[in-house]
Amino acid sequence: MLxxxxxxxxxxxxxxxxxxGGRIRHGFFTRAGGISGGIYSGLNxxxxxxxxxxxxxxxxxxxxxxxxxDSARLVTPHQIHxxxxxVAEDALGAxxxxxxxxxxxxxxxxxxxxxxxxxxxxxxxxxxxxxAAAHAxxxxxxxxxxxxxxAAMERLGAERSRIKACLGPxxxxxxxxxxxxxxxxxxxxxxxxxxFFTRSPNEGHSMFDLPGFTMLxxxxxxxxxxxxxxxxxxxxxxxxxxxxxxxxxEPDYGRxxxxxxIMEK
Numbered sequence: 001m002l003x004x005x006x007x008x009x010x011x012x013x014x015x016x017x018x019x020x021g022g023r024i025r026h027g028f029f030t031r032a033g034g035i036s037g038g039i040y041s042g043l044n045x046x047x048x049x050x051x052x053x054x055x056x057x058x059x060x061x062x063x064x065x066x067x068x069x070d071s072a073r074l075v076t077p078h079q080i081h082x083x084x085x086x087v088a089e090d091a092l093g094a095x096x097x098x099x100x101x102x103x104x105x106x107x108x109x110x111x112x113x114x115x116x117x118x119x120x121x122x123x124x125x126x127x128x129x130x131x132a133a134a135h136a137x138x139x140x141x142x143x144x145x146x147x148x149x150x151a152a153m154e155r156l157g158a159e160r161s162r163i164k165a166c167l168g169p170x171x172x173x174x175x176x177x178x179x180x181x182x183x184x185x186x187x188x189x190x191x192x193x194x195x196f197f198t199r200s201p202n203e204g205h206s207m208f209d210l211p212g213f214t215m216l217x218x219x220x221x222x223x224x225x226x227x228x229x230x231x232x233x234x235x236x237x238x239x240x241x242x243x244x245x246x247x248x249x250e251p252d253y254g255r256x257x258x259x260x261x262i263m264e265k
Contacts, residue, residue, distance in 0.1 A: 006033035007043070007066050012166035014226045015260075018126050025067055026122050026131075026260035028168035028228065030238040034059045036254065044240070044254030045076075046114055047096070051254065060257075067110045067261045074110045075102050076257070079135050083143040085152045101134035101149040105156045105262070112259030116240040117232050119170035119214045120258035123149060123223065125158035131260045136167070136214045142186070146217040165218050165225040168258050169239055172231035173198065173209040176243070180204055186213075 009027025019025070031042025035058050040051040043059045061071045075088040077099040086099035088109055102111040111133045113120055118137035124130070134140075134149045150160060177200050186193040196213045197206040211227055218225035232239040245253035 007062065008032045009066065010168065010228060010230070012122065012168075012226060012228065014164050014224070015122060015124055015166050018124060018164040020126075023129065023263055024124050024126055024131060024260065025263055026124070026258075027063075027066065028120060028122070028166075028258045029063060029256055030169075031240065031254070031256065032238070033062060035062075039245070039250055039252060040254040042254070043256065045257045046116075046253075046255030049254055050252045063112075063257055063259060064110055067259070068263070069108060069110050069261065073108055074112065074259070075104070076112045076114060077102055077135075079113065081135075081137050081139040083140060083145045083148050085132075085134075085145070085148045087152060087156070100140050100145050101132060101152070103130065103132040103149060103152045103156065105130045107262040107264040110259050110261040112257045114255040114257055115168075115170065115232075116242040116245075116253050116255050117171040117176075119210060120168040121146065121149075121165055121214065121218070122168065122258055122260045123153065123163055123165040124260060125153060125162045126164075127162050128156070128158045129262050130156050130158040131262055133258060133260055136170075136217075138182075138208070138210055138213070141210070141214050141217050146214070147221050150221045150223060160222045163223040165223050167211060167214050167218070167225065167227045169228060169230035169232050169235075169256075170211055170214070171233050171241065171243060172211060173207045175231060175233035176208045176210055177202065177205050178208045180206075182206075182208070
């Protein structure tokens with residue numbers, strides 16, 4: 001029997017306040033409470049990882065139970081670092097559409113995205129009972145995943161002025177080093193984006209503020225948003241990190257999930 005207290009997902013004060021009355025539930029899940037071992041130790045939900053598949057499925061089931069649902073009602077996309085949004089109208093089973101955000105107005109569905117340094121963004125219009133989960137890596141944020149997610153919510157009946165959003169744990173500027181070609185991609189679009197880069201100790205490189213850039217895109221999309229301001233890279237106890245794994249030359253890495261659901265009446 002799962003002890004719900006073992007999972008300890010992080011909740012957004014903004015989303016929790018917006019969902020007063022329990023109409024919407026959300027969580028930025030950490031590694032706590034999972035059954036995977038080794039380099040995947042904890043709540044690894046990454047179907048694309050080389051972890052024991054039974055462990056991954058068991059972890060996903062635990063997340064669903066926290067929402068009072070079952071794994072058949074969990075909708076997570078096959079993420080491809082795009083600006084593509086999928087609208088979930090029913091449970092998908094084993095199907096995973098190629099997309100980087102999921103939007104739904106269906107009570108009981110749990111929509112989520114997986115991260116290991118990229119920015120997880122959860123969004124909700126509690127009045128319209130429409131929710132979304134978006135995967136905002138640098139490419140997705142740059143190409144418009146935030147704007148497309150908000151637009152998809154609007155098409156279902158949400159109002160931009162009512163949407164609340166939260167950026168969960170992601171890699172911070174102090175741990176995200178990039179090369180000059182990366183910086184050029186941003187500044188060639190808008191020289192003002194230079195403010196998201198600072199000089200790296202390594203000659204010719206820069207440190208990139210992905211959370212700051214993502215929050216800019218949320219503000220420009222016209223939604224009220226907050227940043228939990230938690231960095232995945234140094235906090236090994238709570239978070240998986242692709243970049244940390246790369247620096248250690250480890251063979252693979254786990255993924256944490258951020259998910260949101262409209263509670264059934």
